[in-house]
Amino acid sequence: MACMPKRVLFLTILLFFIGASAAPLMATETRVGSMGGVGMYTRDNSNIFYFPGTLYAYKNQVVGELRVQALDNSYSVGVHYPARKQCVIGAYLNRPIRLAPALDEFGIENVTLDQSTDLLYGRQMANFDFGFRLSFGFDSYDDGDTGILKEEESARYIGLAAGISNSVMDLGVQFEMPSAKWEQDTFSIKWGGTALGANGRLFYGGETQIVPVGTFYMASGSVKFTPDPDPTAKVDYSAMNVGVGIGFNRKINEDNLLVMAIELFGMSSYKIEPKDTTNYIDYYNQSILTMPGLYMGVESKIKPWLTGRIGAAQTYQKYTNKTRNYAPEIITETLYESSATVSNFNVSFGLGFHFGDFDIDAAINEGFFFDGPYFLSGENNSMANRLSVTYNF
């Protein structure tokens, strides 16, 4: 009888491996993240948010992204369902959206615009696949008070994206329109703006592919503060992300893929600027120039049920910060400028497991291997930093 648990364990492990099938190489945010962050330079099902035309290539999937352990709000789940011949529909719940600035920077603290619900549509055309995405998110808050103390907040996000894709090219464009409002009696804070973005890439070659990539994103908007009886204050903000790079995809054989990329030029900037005479707000401008960024990763199918991944990223960047502080007691204002050149480097490591129709990608916490498990080191390292699960039906 004492042998029973061991037998059960043995049979479980055996079935575990027998059930594993020779699934195709997997695809998720965790996969490209653990390959050094090469998502823009290689094909992956997480491409659908940057290149909506790729949706049709990833039909018949349910995808779960578990980004931060035990933080449900960081998880998202989506389905890609082939509704008709040559047509795929999809939906994602709780996908993170990326807005700058954050609402609480302007005093809107009880509502968030961090996640969206997405509806997707993909269609196979004669020469390319077409994809479309509608994203939306809402939040509201009411503090329950009455009269002049009643405090209300609301936030809304609408996003549209479209793209075309085929075997040699992906092109995607997007438009976003976020807004938020805080009101209390005659006081109000109204925040809103628009954003435009475009991503494109080409695949030249067969087994070895050269992949030029371009990305562009620009957001602008304003915040209006309406105190009474003071005059209305207004602040403009803008954010920009531009990058150009060249990737190299080398499919060594059926089981091994090597991806290398160099970002020749990257510029990300974020600016907040007061636009009235009341000068409530300090001027702030941060820009990050990347020249160059190097990303590389390899994916190797070790066994039919196991894939190993390792990647690295290194960036050479110049940070420039400009600030102008408002001091009511001093009539003149001073513009402060500082810059720093830094080099950052990181290595990522991942494993993919194939069980029947399920694929699980894990970004492995290297500290687990450096320190060892708890019973050896006393260090409480989790084994994975993030997980992705794909069900292929």
Add this chain to the structure above:
Amino acid sequence: MKTYKIIIALFMASLLLLAACGQIAGNNPLGATGGGENGYGILDSSSYEYYNLLANLPQPPVQEEAPTNPAQ
């Protein structure tokens, strides 16, 4: 057949060796087109330094405490 396996093994081993440097430095590179845990680089507000803008904002009305009833 063996050559590519050796190349892959050496590549992985060299990156694992470099992983020690990365862990010591504790950096997380984010470019405009790559890097980062989600695999797509800088595209979110968390990439920027948080800057406290609230210091000089107009202040909303503050709820005053109700006067205490002397009968209580």
